[in-house]
Structures are given as structure tokens and as C-alpha cells.
Amino acid sequence: MAVERYNPRTTEPKWQKTWADASVFATRNDDTRPKYYVLEMFPYPSGRIHMGHVRNYTMGDVVARYKRAKGFAVLHPMGWDAFGLPAENAAIEKKVHPAKWTYENIAYMRGQLKAMGLSLDWDREIATCHPGYYRHQQAMFVDMFDAGLAYRRTSKVNWDPVDMTVLANEQVIDGRGWRSGALVEQKELVQWNFRITAFSDELLKALDGLDRWPDKVRLMQRNWIGKSEGLEVRFELATPGPQGEKTVKVFTTRPDTLFGASFVALSPDHPLARSLGETNADLAAFQEKCRRMGTSVAVLETAEKEGFDTGLRVKHPFIPGKTVPLWVANFILMDYGTGAIFGCPAHDQRDLDFARKYGLEVTPVVLPKGADAASFTVDDVAFVDDGSIFNSDFLDGLDVDTAFDTVAKRLEGTIVDGAPQGERKVNFRLRDWLISRQRYWGCPIPVVHCDDCGTVPVPKDQLPVLLPDDASFDKPGNPLDHHPTWKHVACPKCGKPARRETDTMDTFVDSSWYFARFTDPWNTEGPTTRAVADRWLPVDQYIGGIEHAILHLLYSRFFTRAMKATGHVGLDEPFAGLFTQGMVVHETYKGPDGHWVSPADIVIDETDAGRTARMKDGSGAVAIGSIEKMSKSKKNTVDPSDIIATWGADTARWFVLSDSPPDRDVIWTEAGVEGAHRFVQRVWRLVGDAVELIGGAGTGDRSAAALALAKATHKTVAAVEDDIEKLGFNRAVARLYEFANAIGRVLAGPDAVRADASLAAAVEEAADALVRMIAPMMPHLAEECWTALGRTGLVADAAWPSVDRALVVDDTVTLPVQVNGKKRAELTIARDADEAAVREATLALEAVAAALGGNPPKKVIVVPGRIVNVVA
């Protein structure tokens, strides 16, 4: 028997055409079967797909094809997150219009995705930069404006004074603009925001119901929202501030430590700090220095803690005559709480670092359990846990919670400057969502500014507000702002000359509702068609990178609520199931000249002595570096198109599913790909070999060999099904390898199969099941095998094999037998044997008897179906 090698290069395009011609994966909105919506995070059209996309879309495709086989009406669409910075950078650097650049990238990447053989409904394809998409986004912005969910306020941005442009945080490198190298300044602009904080509590509470989300993502979102219950305390200034300020309001979650307060600190942008700065040149210089740090929280908080003593003092609320100094400090954020804190160094690490640096008092007021009040001191490590309060007058002896309440009650009842000195307050870390971007390639914010009428939303019948095609990118600043005519319009209300808003929306807005648009992308009247959206949503399984754990997912959760409030959808939570997949990583290599070199240019030699590498062109030895995220700068990328051209899409798909658990990083290796390809050929050979032996009528009782194979088949189907349901693709792959080995062992003896009709029938069943099971993972190979087996139709339309439960469970089990927790023997016994029988059989074992040495066991622990442990 000679089976030709399987040739993916001819086979894969053939089946892709077959699927496309028959519209196999086009989903009808009137399909009445139970629905299943599987979605992968749509790509940014950067130019070419990368291995991360291959992994992400393969996983989604396995789920989509599996659910189709299980009888669901599957919605599995694809689109493009098409607005964004790189298109504008390309316009500046390569003089190509962002639209042209973007649409060309989309065309190329669409071809790459199609070559992967994904079961996508391409009829629903959308691009967020298309007016047919963003017009609806503008309409929803107007709805949200009317509902009070969109508003303007002043916020800080990173300003590049040379390029005269706003910089993204990633464009600020060591405090300087990435292109100009100029020191970045903080600048205040009036900008548009979405009122996500209106939903703070709800977004927090609803996390509990998202039981098909990873716990880590829910925890990260919980911490991000950051609900904390505390107290606002107004400290009285010992002498009034320059504007006559009498008090400073701080927010604290630890009022119990008030007696340990040794300073009060203001954000450099706190109104009182500002007014003090007006008359104090040194303070103004300090504030100026703080403003040169950019706006990134990570930078602000990792910077060396610095402060400035204003010279003013505030009165301690409880200790008559005591005052503490008022500082301005660089690590106090104006956006959180009241922009001011009181510092209790003994019980807060950051305050302690600050106090040690500036020689401020450190008074411990919470005593750890068992510590001695007379000798307890705090040196370099703050004590932040619970304990009993001391050094604190009327709080002494109380625990932290009780002291909190006592302080709160006392301050609520104290009147300072005409108001209670303390007020209980629930504070959130979550800030409103700043959506204004001073950029061209984004969705224009549909608003007109009129001197008489103020801020006027563009009426819906005048939407979309289109981007002008003829923008110029060679001048610094926002192309929309310096466009000669675009922003000059008549006020929609009074008709007088007015100005368009020139800010565009954050691209996170685009990706906050695309999943809803996919349900009816053909609707020209509105963003969604309610009945259709309500049928398909929520997304049953959403798959994407962990890097989106907070922002994209939280914004989408908010936007869905906003869409509900404005009547566009009928649900709160867009994603019922979430899976976050790991990255594709690769070894790095440095060539003889010390520069990074591409894996495509080297050869790896593996021997007993280890792995070495050299240049393919013979130019010298290559140093093998660490395994890192694929990146252009380190040249450790692999182009999916090259892989598909060389090995075929099925090989690439199989590899990214096989090697690592899907939520962990997978290391791309050439050897691993070769292994995956060997399996492709192996399946093809197995099916070819099986075809020669099957087709007879397998009737009557099964032989022992046939029963064994049938059991292997049904156990494998049950296990693979379970694995795919849990997205454990690497486990499913391992089981399919084992199953192929089992089939291979039977096919190695073809004469035995020919002599045993029941075995031939079992082989046919096994081959049939194997093909159906690999179909979601290697769809082209599966179709080819399906045809070879003589099946009609497409395996893409075939059902998932059903499991005969009677063949999955065995009559006997083999239990490990431990003595004192160490394995000493095995016991094979009837599966339904009761505990007494297991105990008796265990004690009769030679190894157990020897270990006991004639003494009775102290204890025998029998865990049914699992283990026996004898305690001697």
C-alpha cells in the first residue's frame, strides 16, 4: 500500500474555495437553532498578521467549528480595529494617507487570515475607520451626550513643545518626546470624557456574576475600580492660606492612625498648592519640576519621592495646640481622593519613606499583637496590619475597625468652619474615561462649538461627520485643527458661523461595541437592530490577550451599559465567557557582528553536547539568547505566511494549539513545527491505511481487540470533548496523539484486521472519529480524509461523534497502595468494590504485610477509585 504524501499547498486552497463557494460559514440571523457567539479580539491592521494572531484565531476557530459540530448556530465574525496612531505615523514617515495605508493593510491581512482556513463569516466584516461604522458611533455619542454620559472637563496631557503635539504615554521616553527629544510638559486641555464612574459600583458588583471569566481578570478589574470606604477629614490651617483658605480636605482609609499623623501633603496641582505657588518662587519651581514628569502614573509613582515644605502648618484635630507641617509632594495624585493626604509614617510605607527622607516625626499608634508598647518602634518597614491602638488618647486599646468608627463619629460631630470636620465617604480609584484625542485618524467627535449656543451636538440626520480626505501631515499639531476649511461650519442650532470639535475619539471607543455591530452590520439606520442584537448577545466565548484584561474589557462593559441606557442593546454584560491567551515567544539570536539576527537566517545544531547555532550563509557562529516576546527590534519573529507556505495552515494551527496551555506563552520552535507536520502526514497515512481495511459489515460480538479499540475511541471522544469545552487544547492534542498511536498499533497488523470483521468495524469507527475530532483543529486535512473515507458532504457540516458511556468506564480499577504516604504496591480490584473489600485486599498484599511486620495497621484510608493509604 502506498499512500502519497499529503500536500497542503494544493489541498488547503481547494477546501477554502469549497467552503467559500458554498457559504458554509455564513451565519443567518433567522437560524433558529441554539445560538453560540464566539469572538476573538479583532486585529489592528498593522500590515501583516503575526503568530499571536494565528494562535488567537486558531483557538477561536476550534471553538467555532466544534460548536457547529455540536449543532449550534454559530456566529463567528471578523473585522478591523482600523483607527489608530500607526496609520498617522506612516503618513508622516512614508507620506501615505492613513486611509490608503489602512485599507491596503486590511486587504493584505484579510488574505493572510483566509489562508488560515478560519470558519469566519466574512459577509459581516467591518472596519472601524469606515464611515458606515463610525457614523453609528457618532450617533451613540450624541445619545450619550443627551443622557449626560459624555461631558467636557479639564485634563492633563503630555505636551511636546517642539512638535507642538500631544504625546501618548508610550511616546514619552525618559521624560522626552520620542521624535523631537524635547522635554515633555504637562499641559491642561478641556477634553471629552465618558462618565464611566456613574457605573463604578455596578461594574464592580457585576463582576461577581461573570463566572466564566478568569478570576485573575476579575480581581484586576476589582482593584482597578478600587472601591474604598474612608473618611474625608478637614484639617484646619493654623494660619489662613493666600486666598483665605481655612481648611485642607484629605481622604483617608485609616482615620484610626490619626494620632500618628506627622504631616499633611498636597498634590502639586492642588488648588491650595497652586495659590501658594503664586507667591513662592521655590514652590513654583518645585511644581514646575513635577509637571515635567509627564502624566503616566507608573512614572510618577516610581520616581524618587520628593516634597516641598510650604512652611504652613495644620492643626491636629484631636491634640490641642499640636500642629503638623503642610507639604507638597510629587507622589500625591490630584485625580484620586481630594488630592491631599495626611501622612502617618509608622503605618504606611510610602509615608514612612517620605518621613525618613525629610526627617519627619514617626509615631507608632498601632501595636502588633504581642508587641510591647514601651519598646515597639518602626524603623524602615511600616506596620500596616491590624493591632491594638496605643499612643492615641481616647482610642487606646481599640482595634483598628473600632477606632475607625470612633474617629468618624467624633469628627462628624465636630464643627469646623461651619461644617462637620469628618464625613464618611466611599471613594473609587476609577476615573472617568477621557476619550478626546488630538489626532486625525479617529472617529470625529460630532459636536460644534458656537459662541452663542455653546456646545451643540451635530443632529443625527447630519451624521456622519466625515474626516476630510485632504489632510496634511507635514505640519506639527492636529491635522483636523489646521485644516483650512474643515472645522468652519454653521451652528446646527442658530446657523451662525461656528467651529467643529477637532478632537477625535480614543480608539478604545471603536472596540467597545464592535461585538454588537457584528450581529447586524448591514443596518444603515442604527448601530444595532434590537431583536437581532438581543438574540446573539452576549458573546458566549471571547478570546484575546491578557494585556486587555482591564482597559478594553472594562470600557466595553461600560459602553454596553451606556448602549442599554440609550436603547441600543438589552443587556449589561457583553462577554459571558472570557479567555485570555498567552503570547507566542521565540528564542533570540545574535550574529557574529553582535547584532540581532532572524531565525530564518540561522541553523541550529543539536547534539549530546547541547545546542549551538550558526549563520546559514556560513558567516560565523550565532549566540543563542533568551526567549522573548516576538518583536521586530529583536528580529525573533516568524512570519505566518512563510510558515503556511512551507508547512500549510493545518501544521501551524496544530502547533500553536499543541505545545503549551493556551493561557500560557508558547515557544515557537522550528523543531516543534516539524513535529506538528509529521503528525499531519501521520493522520493522512493512518486514514489511508484504514481505508484499505474497512467497508465490511461489522456485525456480531466484538473481539477483545475490537473492544479495546472501541473503548479507546469512546474514551478519547469523551476526553477531547471535555478538553475543548474547557479550552484545554493542548490536552486535547495530547489525547489525539495517544489515540493515533492506538490506531497505529492496530493498523500495524493488517492481517488481524482482515480476519476480524468486528475489528475492521472498530477501525472504521476509530478513523471516522479521529477525522471528526481533528476537524476543528486541522480542517483542511480533515476534509481530505473525510473524502478518502468515502464520506459524502463536508466534515465541516458533520456532527461531533457521540459517546457510548458504557465503553468509557472500565469494570476494574488499579489503585495505588501507599504505606505511610509512600507508594508500595498496586491493587487491581472491581470498580464497585466496597471499602471493606478494598481494605481486606490491601492488607493481603505482600508488600503491605511486609511493611506492617505482623502488626495491625493504625489506620487504613480508602479513597474510592483513587488510592489506599495504610498508616503503620
Added chain:
RNA sequence: GCGGACGUGGCGAAACCGGUAGACGCAGCGGGCUUAAAACCCGCAUCCUUCGGGAGUAGGGGUUCGAGUCCCCUCGUCCGCACCA
């Protein structure tokens, strides 16, 4: 700095609820087939060992009849931090 995760053979991993650590794959080694090579097939493979056994899941401690799994501490790596997507 804050928040979140991860760490198991030469390598990627498996072990689902606290119950046989290392399934499956990669690389390696030995053998078969072959004039030869590739492909393919079979086998060996955590470490130490006096061959009885002992040690072992980043390191240290704890709970338990039993810990890779639970708890505490330490170390290392990775992700996010609000204008990259």
C-alpha cells in the same frame, strides 16, 4: 511604586476535587528497514544508589494519613498602570 500572575526532567508540558509526579510532544541515544540517506517502525530515557532503596515539582518553613496542588516567608520571570492596540 501599586495591582495581577507564573516557576515541575535536556526542552514544551500532564497530573481536573489534596491522592501513583513526569501522560503526550520535541530534542537525544540504541535498534530495525535501506546499497545509502530521508521518511517510517520498535525500544531507552528525572537524579543518586552499595540495586535493598533514597531524593525530587525555584528556595525555606507549616497544615495533613497524604502537598506540584492549601497557608506563611524569600528569590526569579512576565503582564497591566488610564493617550500603543
